[in-house]
Amino acid sequence: MDQIKVEKGMAELKETFSSGKTRSAVWRKTQLRALIELVHENEEEIFKALHQDLGKHPVEAYRDEVGVILKSADYSLSRVEKWMAPKKGHIPLLFFPANGEVMPEPFGVVLIFASWNFPISLALDPLIGAISAGNTVVLKPSDMSPKCSSFLANAIPKYLDPKAIKVVEGGADVCEQLLQQKWDKIFFTGSQRIGRVVMTAAAKHLTPVTLEMGGKSPAILDVTSTSSNMKVVAKRIVGGKWGPCCGQACIGIDYVLVEDEHSSFLIGSLRRIIREFYGENPEESISLSRIGNKNNFDRLSRLIKDPLVAASIVHGGSTDEEKLFIEPTILLNPPLDSEIMTEEIFGPLLPIITLNNIQESIEFMNSRPKPLVIYAFTKDETFKKQILTHTSSGGVVFNDTMVQFICDDLPFGGVGHSGFGRYHGKYSFDTFSHEKAVMHRGFYPEIEPRYPPWNSFKLQFLRLAYSFNYLGLLLLLLGLKKKY
Amino acid sequence: MAEEEKKSFDENEAASLVKELRGNIKSNKTKSYDWRVSQLESIRKMIVENEKEIAKALYDDLSKPEFEAFISEISNAKSSCELALKELKHWMKPEKAKTSISTFPSSAEIVSEPLGVVLVISTWNFPFLLSVDPVIGAIAAGNAVVLKPSEISPATSSLLVNLFDKYLDKSAVRVVEGAVPETSALLEQKWDKILYTGSSRVGRIVMTAAAKHLTPVILELGGKCPAIVDSNVNLQVATRRIIAGKWQCNNGQACIGVDYVITTKDFAPKLIDALRKELEDCFGRNPMESKDISRIVSLNHFTRLERLLDEDNVSNKIVLGGQRDQNKLRMAPTILLDVPKDSQIMQDEIFGPLLPIITVENVKDSFDAINSKPKPLAAYLFTNDEKLKESFVQNVSAGGMLINDTILHVTVDTLPFGGVEESGMGSYHGKFSFDAFSHKKAVLYRSFNGDASIRYPPYTESKKKLMKALISDGIFGMLLALIGWSKD
Numbered sequence: 010m011d012q013i014k015v016e017k018g019m020a021e022l023k024e025t026f027s028s029g030k031t032r033s034a035v036w037r038k039t040q041l042r043a044l045i046e047l048v049h050e051n052e053e054e055i056f057k058a059l060h061q062d063l064g065k066h067p068v069e070a071y072r073d074e075v076g077v078i079l080k081s082a083d084y085s086l087s088r089v090e091k092w093m094a095p096k097k098g099h100i101p102l103l104f105f106p107a108n109g110e111v112m113p114e115p116f117g118v119v120l121i122f123a124s125w126n127f128p129i130s131l132a133l134d135p136l137i138g139a140i141s142a143g144n145t146v147v148l149k150p151s152d153m154s155p156k157c158s159s160f161l162a163n164a165i166p167k168y169l170d171p172k173a174i175k176v177v178e179g180g181a182d183v184c185e186q187l188l189q190q191k192w193d194k195i196f197f198t199g200s201q202r203i204g205r206v207v208m209t210a211a212a213k214h215l216t217p218v219t220l221e222m223g224g225k226s227p228a229i230l231d232v233t234s235t236s237s238n239m240k241v242v243a244k245r246i247v248g249g250k251w252g253p254c255c256g257q258a259c260i261g262i263d264y265v266l267v268e269d270e271h272s273s274f275l276i277g278s279l280r281r282i283i284r285e286f287y288g289e290n291p292e293e294s295i296s297l298s299r300i301g302n303k304n305n306f307d308r309l310s311r312l313i314k315d316p317l318v319a320a321s322i323v324h325g326g327s328t329d330e331e332k333l334f335i336e337p338t339i340l341l342n343p344p345l346d347s348e349i350m351t352e353e354i355f356g357p358l359l360p361i362i363t364l365n366n367i368q369e370s371i372e373f374m375n376s377r378p379k380p381l382v383i384y385a386f387t388k389d390e391t392f393k394k395q396i397l398t399h400t401s402s403g404g405v406v407f408n409d410t411m412v413q414f415i416c417d418d419l420p421f422g423g424v425g426h427s428g429f430g431r432y433h434g435k436y437s438f439d440t441f442s443h444e445k446a447v448m449h450r451g452f453y454p455e456i457e458p459r460y461p462p463w464n465s466f467k468l469q470f471l472r473l474a475y476s477f478n479y480l481g482l483l484l485l486l487l488g489l490k491k492k493y
Numbered sequence: 494m495a496e497e498e499k500k501s502f503d504e505n506e507a508a509s510l511v512k513e514l515r516g517n518i519k520s521n522k523t524k525s526y527d528w529r530v531s532q533l534e535s536i537r538k539m540i541v542e543n544e545k546e547i548a549k550a551l552y553d554d555l556s557k558p559e560f561e562a563f564i565s566e567i568s569n570a571k572s573s574c575e576l577a578l579k580e581l582k583h584w585m586k587p588e589k590a591k592t593s594i595s596t597f598p599s600s601a602e603i604v605s606e607p608l609g610v611v612l613v614i615s616t617w618n619f620p621f622l623l624s625v626d627p628v629i630g631a632i633a634a635g636n637a638v639v640l641k642p643s644e645i646s647p648a649t650s651s652l653l654v655n656l657f658d659k660y661l662d663k664s665a666v667r668v669v670e671g672a673v674p675e676t677s678a679l680l681e682q683k684w685d686k687i688l689y690t691g692s693s694r695v696g697r698i699v700m701t702a703a704a705k706h707l708t709p710v711i712l713e714l715g716g717k718c719p720a721i722v723d724s725n726v727n728l729q730v731a732t733r734r735i736i737a738g739k740w741q742c743n744n745g746q747a748c749i750g751v752d753y754v755i756t757t758k759d760f761a762p763k764l765i766d767a768l769r770k771e772l773e774d775c776f777g778r779n780p781m782e783s784k785d786i787s788r789i790v791s792l793n794h795f796t797r798l799e800r801l802l803d804e805d806n807v808s809n810k811i812v813l814g815g816q817r818d819q820n821k822l823r824m825a826p827t828i829l830l831d832v833p834k835d836s837q838i839m840q841d842e843i844f845g846p847l848l849p850i851i852t853v854e855n856v857k858d859s860f861d862a863i864n865s866k867p868k869p870l871a872a873y874l875f876t877n878d879e880k881l882k883e884s885f886v887q888n889v890s891a892g893g894m895l896i897n898d899t900i901l902h903v904t905v906d907t908l909p910f911g912g913v914e915e916s917g918m919g920s921y922h923g924k925f926s927f928d929a930f931s932h933k934k935a936v937l938y939r940s941f942n943g944d945a946s947i948r949y950p951p952y953t954e955s956k957k958k959l960m961k962a963l964i965s966d967g968i969f970g971m972l973l974a975l976i977g978w979s980k981d
Contacts, residue, residue: 032887068952072960080595098907109908114890116913193914205704212700215693215714217918220707238941248949286950296950375519397936399521401606404935412599412937418590419601419935424608425685429709431933444920446893446908447886448901452727452877460733461741461775461785463560471560475568476575 015186018175022118022145025172031115031143034090040140040169041086044133047168048078051160055129058156062128063254064299064333073253074130077415081134084417084434085141092141092438100448103474107450113442115143116217117193122184122207124198125301126257126355128154132161135196136174138437144194145173149187151199152180153302192216194441198259201426219430219440222423223259223353224380228410229370229396231387232271235408242386242408243278247286249384249410251337255298256357257305259427260382262410263354266370269363276339276361280324283337292327292334300333300356309335309356312349321360368392371399379403379425384410403427502671507678510667514610514637517664524607524635529581532632532661536625537574539660540567546652547621553648554620555743556788556822565742566622569904573626576906576923577633584633584927590935595963600938605931607635609685614676614699616690617790618746618844620646623713624653627688628666630926636686637665641679643691644672645791677702684708686930690748692842693915711919711929714912715748715842716869716892720899721859721885722756722764723876731875731897732767736775738873738899740826744787745846746794748916749871749893749900752843755859758852765812765828765850772813772826780825781816789822789845798824798845801838814846856881860888867915868892873899892916 030036048055055075059065065074095110119139123132132150139146148165150158162176177183188210197207198221211218228246235242250262267275287294300306310328313319318340319326325338340360343349349360364370367387374383381403385396393407403423406413413419414433422431432440456474458467466485473481522528540547547567551557557566577584590601611631615624624642631638640657642650654668669675680687680702689699690713703710720735735751742750756764776783789795799817802808807829808815814827829849832838838849853859856876863872872891876882882896892912895902903910903922911920921929947959 029888066950066952068950068957068960071957072948076961098905100905100907104901104905109902109905111909112886201707204707208704208707209701212697212704215696215700215712215915215918222707235941241941241944244944244949252949288951294951296952397604397934398524398606401609401932402934404937406937407939408941409599409937409939412596412939413601413935415595416590416592416601416935416937418592419937420603420933421935424932424934426707428707443890443913444909445891445913446902446905446910446920447896448894448898448905448908449882449896450898450901452730452897455730455733459564459737459741461558461560461783462777463558463785468560468563471564471568475564475572 012186015177015190018147018177019118019190021172022147022175025170026115026117026145031145031173034093036170037089037140037143038086040174041082041089041137043168044137044140045079045082045086047164048075048082048133051164054160055157058160059129061156062154063126063301064297065254066296066298069252069254069296069298073414074127077130078133078137080415081137081417081433081437085137085438088435089141089438092435093143095447098446101477102479103456103477104450107448109446109448112445112447113142113438114445116441116443117144119144119146119194119196119441120187120190120192121146121148122195122197122199123148123150125151125153126254128157129161131198135198135432135437138432139196139441140174141438142441144441146175147187148174148176149184150176150178152178153304194218196430196432196440197221204428219422219432220428221259221421221430221432222381222426222428223355224378224423224427225263225353226260226380226382226384226402227370227374228262228265228384229367229386230265230267230271230275231367231385231389231392232268232274233367234388234392235386239274239278243275243282245386245408245410247279247282250359251283251287251297251357253411255300255335256359257298257301257355260411260414262359262384263380264350264360264362266362266364266367266373268367269365272341272361272363276323276341279339279359283324287337291336292329292332297337300335303333305356306330306333306335309354309358312352312354312356312358313338313340315347315349318343318347318349325357368395371395374400379423379427381423381427382406382413401425502669502675502678504678504681507669507682510639510669511610511682511684514639514665514667518609518637523632523637523665526582526585528662529632529635530578532666533574533578533581533629535660536629536632537571537578539656540571540574540625543656547649550648550652551621554617554646555746555790557743558785558787560785561741561743561787566619570622570625570629572904573629573906573922573926577629577927580924581633581927584924587936592937596937596939598940598942602936604934604936605634605927606934608930608932610637610639611686611688611930612639612641612679612684614641614679614687614689614691615643617643617645618743618748620649621653623690624649627690627921627926630921631688631930632666633927634930636930638667639679640666640668641676642668642670644670682706686710688919688921688929689713696917711911711921712917713748713910713921714870714915714917715844716867716912716916717752717842718749718869718871718873718891719859719863720751720754720873721856721863721875722754722760723856723874723878723881724757724760724763725877726875726897728763728767729771732764732771733775734875734898735768736771739848740772740776740786740846742900744789744824745848746787746790746844747900749903751848751873751899752869753839753849753851755851755853755862757856758854761830761850761852765830768828769813776826780814781818781823786826789824792819792822794845795819795822795824798843798847801841801843801845802827802847804836804838807832807836807838810849857884860885863889868913870912870916871895871900871902890914892920
């Protein structure tokens, strides 16, 4: 894709936007319906592409991608008109007669960068937001999930309005070309390193951005209060680590914090569940995704090659380069300054870090960059409150993992290095909208004291007016208020 | 203390300042309601007890008339503070969020928490308000804050240092004075949020610096705010309101001030006559001598405005005013009629007392003229035609819009104040300020009951059907799937 093609494509999108076509609720709903149709009619093909790119099982693919998109599109479809309606803002009596409202309007031509680990949902979910808000869109799927990228490039023009929504495939060079253009908004899901590149490019054009990045999302396990539920806890931890794309998920559990005395109990429970989910030989399990690409495989292999880290492996550790397979691996207390404990793991390696007291987990997390999500398994209400008020993260989930992703009413986004901006549900609509303040006034009555030449009466009037002291104003006007 | 800060504030100083503040907020002091309220009350006291000093500083910096200082800066800052005090408890409450059957049983909420240590970079034209208002938002949201006032309004900058030192908690609220080197040193640091008010050019620099640390930013920039004047209006009222939004607003040096006017060819002469008359009523026959109008802030800006005025084919379009006095940095309200579209005065944000009037055949043509320029911070329309109003709101994009008046909409705290495209990103005022400086943390509470095994591997076809039903169809679909029926 060369520069001229990119510019031509953008020009067409600009023209479509200027025509006003995408402003109508009818157009937006038609596109959303078409998207639902696209997913319904091509489910098998999507499953196939996800399996080819990532080894995802159709159930995982449905749960994390297809189902999410169908739900999200449906949710937006039934609410978009409500979201489009201006929101009234109360105007002080002083300005009577007046009314005020906040009117959402589309930004214009927006760019969406999708990531490779959930290549369908991380492309289409933001797209749903961009369309609901009435924008024209360029969608750039990741080249590291090529089958899904090519599926989107083929299917989207068949179902959606090709003059308003375009898919651009390619690698780093295409990303660079796209980033040179002036967009009205950029939505990016991916790594912090690229997030910086995107924001720096956006700054040249004063383009607002939403950055959905990652971090090391910890799971805190308070065994004392949850020991009777350990089976479910273990299932949810295993489900939250190896379930989503074999650990390659921004909201997946990165590492676990547990008290020293309970670590063996935890490791035992996890191993049992791993066996239950993935069988004796996980390499043959169809329920476990592969490592997404050779880059990631090499990086993960390197993490456990560090001798001090390798020595801390208590379960798993085997890898198969040809199959891009890494076994579900548990490590007990790898060195805190090793790469596996300083970088986001994004793979099937689960460090368990032990503490003397589970309360120490708060300090542990606070001394590290803010994660996208904190998972806390505890029934202790005081501890829950402490975690909530003494730590910061994009979000917090108590006693489960991953499910916050399907809550349409919860904003999904990071803080600090895990990102800024948010989406899902109405937040998607908002993230792709400019909230325009609109105020209407009449010509009467006139507030004379607004205008010079100034005198102390006018000042007194304004003092009272600006503190909405209407009685005082009345008295002043009737000549009954002292002037100071 | 102020002297020491003026000596040398370099990157090392900036780094240790941020480090110190981060250390100070570890105790979560600034998170507490009590701390926030005590600071806000101190700000309110600070404003009330120092009105005269504030007005004097504004006069020293801008020759701002006392009354204008009061209306546009002091009273707005005070109201902003009072609103925060009144509403803070309510703002700080977590917001309940709905959960769906797919995550049953569960409950959810959105918790507002401070971002941490934030930077407010202020500007020179409303140097008091545009410093204190964002600081109020930052404090209300529980952050530690560093304020960098503009060096182009030195009296106000220095007053802010003294006032903050006297009234506010130094361990969390600081002022750093200086110019480009000091600002650059600050921008090298990692902030949790930056709110910048100023030009688009520097806005780009701020965002680029912020990108290194993935710091979210609010940029309050400017643009050319147009005022469309239809012929079916109460001309006197419309004219006075245009004057209020131009020359009463720091003599045109305001981001939301009326930059230029668009009206029909037929109506222009009437509008110009009305402006002539009302300007005289407001500022007298000799506006250069009027005490009720600000001066131009600096020689730089004065020469910049002169350059705009003296361009070929522009200087001969002056229909009113044009007088200037470089010594006193005074420039009279000046109106120009139909300057060339490509003239500098129609490309740059004017930020001064020069008002170009552009004429069109039909008032509807004005929309295209506006849309051909970058999106402004505000757009104004004077008309009684309801259809035109609707069309204006639908078809013109701007940060905010006001129909049949100017500038007032930014005093309404239920409306967000911010730009779009070249005029900025993000917004504040009222609760929007609190939100601007908060992280909205999503919290989901789940229990151990009702663990659906369909979530977990090994994955099977029947699990897939149930999963589909649960995610897409809610409880009925799930029940049907459980007893063996499904849509497939």
